[in-house]
Amino acid sequence: EDQVTQSPEALRLQEGESSSLNCSYTVSGLRGLFWYRQDPGKGPEFLFTLYSAGEEKEKERLKATLTKKESFLHITAPKPEDSATYLCAVQAGGSNYKLTFGKGTLLTVNP
């Protein structure tokens, strides 16, 4: 069974204090790993897709990396507007569509 575990469950940072969120996964043949951002009362907003170990993608203050067992979402010099829940999901090789999500990391960035 595909599994995704995200850590920490919650993270508080001061503005400008860089850190990383972790997503560990067990999947039968990874087709893709997805990062989403979710603000309170809203649906998940797509950030990145990673396909193979060693791949990295960047968007503004966010950089996502992928190994064979985990993915990291690095946040550089975060701002209060980066506060949100960050969700990680995997798509297994046997599925063309189904995403298995972790429970998310609630990030709070204080000014």
Add this chain to the structure above:
Amino acid sequence: GAGVSQSPSNKVTEKGKDVELRCDPISGHTALYWYRQSLGQGLEFLIYFQGNSAPDKSGLPSDRFSAERTGGSVSTLTIQRTQQEDSAVYLCASSLSGGGTDTQYFGPGTRLTVL
């Protein structure tokens, strides 16, 4: 452009009543998905549509849950005889073709509360 829309945004119902949740996907997207997000849990896959057909209903938690999609566009998720454990946020997503690692774009969700 317009994103995925869902209605109602909030629904409060009494135990035992039936409810219908609606999803309007992004125009031109042939694939549509329903997920459920319960408090403290990750998003849980419910059902996938390719066009009007549902090749995978494996995530539906019981036979009280059903979904249909008409005209390859709007989808309705119906929950019959609602139970308190059905309380959750129901999220709909759509993607261009449903193949490969298509990006799934989510709607804002419907928060269902069963009293």
